Structures are given as structure tokens and as C-alpha cells.
Amino acid sequence: MREVDAPNVWYGSDVSERDTTDAADSEAALVARLRAGDDAAYAELVRTQGGRMFAVARRLLRSDDDAADAVQEAFVSAFRAIASFEGGARLSTWLHRIVVNAALMKLRTRARRPEVSIEELLPRFFEDGHHVDEPAEWRDPAPLSALERQETRTLVREQIDRLPADYRTVLMLRDIEGLDTKETAEVLGVTPNAAKIRLHRARLALRTLLDPFMRSRGTV
Amino acid sequence: MNCRECTDFLMDYLNGELPPAQQRVFEGHLELCQTCLTFLESYRKTQKLGELVSEEAHEPLPDALVRAILAARQVKAD
Numbered sequence: 001m002r003e004v005d006a007p008n009v010w011y012g013s014d015v016s017e018r019d020t021t022d023a024a025d026s027e028a029a030l031v032a033r034l035r036a037g038d039d040a041a042y043a044e045l046v047r048t049q050g051g052r053m054f055a056v057a058r059r060l061l062r063s064d065d066d067a068a069d070a071v072q073e074a075f076v077s078a079f080r081a082i083a084s085f086e087g088g089a090r091l092s093t094w095l096h097r098i099v100v101n102a103a104l105m106k107l108r109t110r111a112r113r114p115e116v117s118i119e120e121l122l123p124r125f126f127e128d129g130h131h132v133d134e135p136a137e138w139r140d141p142a143p144l145s146a147l148e149r150q151e152t153r154t155l156v157r158e159q160i161d162r163l164p165a166d167y168r169t170v171l172m173l174r175d176i177e178g179l180d181t182k183e184t185a186e187v188l189g190v191t192p193n194a195a196k197i198r199l200h201r202a203r204l205a206l207r208t209l210l211d212p213f214m215r216s217r218g219t220v
Numbered sequence: 221m222n223c224r225e226c227t228d229f230l231m232d233y234l235n236g237e238l239p240p241a242q243q244r245v246f247e248g249h250l251e252l253c254q255t256c257l258t259f260l261e262s263y264r265k266t267q268k269l270g271e272l273v274s275e276e277a278h279e280p281l282p283d284a285l286v287r288a289i290l291a292a293r294q295v296k297a298d
Contacts, residue, residue, distance in 0.1 A: 039290075046289050050281030059276070068285050075289045123259070129222025135259040141269050153272045160273065175270035200231040207266040214265065 027091050034082045046075060049092060053099040060103040060172055062161065070106050074099040100177060101187055107169065115164045121205035136215035159209040167202035174199050221249040226256045230263050 033041035053074060057067035078098050085094055124132040144152060160168055173184045174195075185195040226249050232238050233246050250257050281289075 042293060043286070043290060046281065046286050050286060050289070051278045054281055054285075055276060055278035059273070071281070071285065072289050072292060076292050079293050123227055125224040125227075129224040131223045131255050131259070134255060135262055137258055138262045138265050141265055141272075149272060149275075152269065153276065156269045157273050160270070171270065175267060176274045178274070196231070200228075203231070203263060203266055203270075204227070206270070207263055210266060210269065211262065214262065214269075 028087060031082070031085060031087070031091065034079075042079065045091075049095050050075070052092070053095060056096060056099050056177060057103045059176060060100070060169070061106060066106055066110075067103070070102040071099060073105075074102040077102065096177070097179075097183070097187075100173065100179070104169070104187055107165070112165060116162065118164050118167055118201055118205055121163075121208045122201060123204060123208070136211070138211075138214040141214075155213055156206075156210065159206060159213075162209055163202060163205055167198060167205060170195060170198045171202040171206065175203075221245050223249075223253060223256050223259075226250070226253070227259065230260060234260075234264060234267075 030041055030044065034045065050071060054067055054071050057070040057074075058064060061067050061070060074095070078095055081098075085091070126132055141152060160171060163171065170184060170188065173179045173187065174181070179187070181192050181195055181199075184199075185192040188195060190198070226246065229238060229242070229246055233243065238246060250260065
């Protein structure tokens with residue numbers, strides 16, 4: 001492995017800490033090469049991180065062409081900003097945030113499809129606050145075979161796509177891309193409380209959409 | 221607490237973010253209301269099912285796109 005003079009902040013002696021140190025050293029080395037303008041390092045970065053970034057963009061945009069544009073824009077932004085990358089964050093996490101932003105920018109410029117109102121997908125209550133619709137027991141989604149997992153994933157994906165765009169996006173960012181509330185609020189340009197409320201409504205709506213499939217025999 | 225209020229607090233409850241007094245009221249409602257208990261379980265499973273989507277496998281970036289990205293870097297640099 002190429003020796004690079006990078007700061008080493010871990011001094012632990014057990015194996016897991018050594019592994020972590022190796023990974024951090026390797027990443028620090030890559031960042032140092034990127035900052036030095038090493039062409040091979042840029043190619044390595046694109047090849048090792050690009051597939052994951054493309055998957056993220058495609059999940060958000062549902063279009064290979066748009067996802068390819070978003071990934072290209074994200075990498076160009078990342079190349080420009082590599083000097084400001086702080087070693088405290090993982091490079092992959094930093095790139096993930098950049099591609100999420102690039103995909104959201106693209107989403108905002110796209111014409112919106114006609115969509116169902118969120119109100120139609122939320123649980124209904126009588127005036128005294130009781131549920132109008134009696135919920136049914138759902139099957140446990142945990143013990144699934146590989147095929148069932150794939151089928152269920154497709155089903156869930158299709159139902160997420162039926163959510164109104166604002167709700168689909170917040171659910172994707174929090175439950176699928178793993179951003180926390182604060183990060184989600186920042187990329188959406190709303191307050192953390194607004195992001196939380198939107199997420200809760202998105203999950204309630206997705207529950208409504210999944211209900212017919214989960215309460216009876218079906219794909220799962 | 222009624223079912224509508226219980227539904228409003230579902231996410232905070234599952235995240236462990238309800239203040240202790242409110243949590244006791246929430247759990248008191250769940251003990252008496254099978255409807256809300258069933259609803260809570262399906263809400264929890266909805267979140268779990270969402271996580272399945274994040275397991276989607278990813279493939280390497282197509283070579284043409286890798287080349288386009290690296291070429292775009294050169295253009296910016298020039």
C-alpha cells in the first residue's frame with residue numbers, strides 16, 4: 001500500500017480498532033491524493049462510490065437518465081469541494097449527502113405528476129376521536145426468503161411511488177437513505193418539526209397503501 | 221387520550237421521545253384499545269418494510285458514465 005503522510009488519530013490495539021484505523025488511513029490517503037489532483041484517485045473514487053450513488057439517485061428519481069445526470073453533477077460538485085471535505089466524516093457519507101442534494105435539485109425542476117391528496121390516505125376518525133376503519137392484523141414481514149424479500153421490496157417500492165411527492169421524498173430521505181431529522185429538514189428547506197410531521201403523515205399514508213397487501217394472502 | 225391523539229403520538233412513542241407522563245397516558249390507552257395496538261403494530265411494520273427498499277443491490281457505474289464524469293472534471297479544471 002502506498003505510504004501517505006496522513007494524520008492518524010486512532011491508537012487502539014484491538015483488531016476492530018486496527019481495522020477501523022486501516023480504513024480511515026486508506027480513506028485519508030485517497031483524500032490526500034484527490035487534493036493533490038491525482039487522476040487515478042479520481043477514477044478510483046468514481047468507480048468505488050459511483051454505483052452506490054447511482055442507486056441513491058435512481059431511488060429518488062425513478063429514472064436512469066435523470067439519475068446519471070444527478071450522479072455526474074454530484075461528482076463534479078464533490079471534485080470542486082474536495083478541499084473543504086473534513087476528515088471527521090466518512091467520504092461515502094459526504095458523497096451520499098451530495099448526491100441526495102443533486103437528485104432533489106433535479107426533482108424540483110421536474111414537472112409534477114397528478115397525485116392523490118395525502119388526506120385521502122390518512123386514517124379517518126369519528127368526531128369523538130375513534131377510528132372509523134378497524135385495522136386488521138398484519139403478517140410479520142421479518143422471516144422472508146430471498147425471493148419473498150425481492151417481491152416485497154418491489155411492492156413497497158411501488159406503494160412509496162404512489163405517495164404525493166413531498167411525502168415520498170421525506171420518507172425516502174429518512175427511512176431509506178437514513179438521513180436524520182435535522183439533515184432531512186436542511187435538504188428540504190423546512191423546520192425539523194415540519195419534517196417530523198411530514199414523515200409521520202407519509203408513514204401513515206404508506207401504511208394505508210400497504211394494508212390490502214399485508215392483511216391478507218399476497219406477495220409477502 | 222383518544223385514538224386520534226394516540227395516532228398523532230405514534231412516531232414519538234416509537235422513537236422513545238414522549239415525555240414520561242405522556243408516555244404513561246399513551247400506554248394506558250394502548251392497554252385499553254386493541255384497535256390502536258393493532259394500528260401501532262402495522263405502523264411499526266410499515267417502517268420496517270421501508271427499510272427493505274434500502275437493501276436494493278447496486279451495480280458498478282457503467283463505464284460510459286465513469287468516463288463522462290472524469291471528462292467533466294477535466295473540462296472544469298481547464
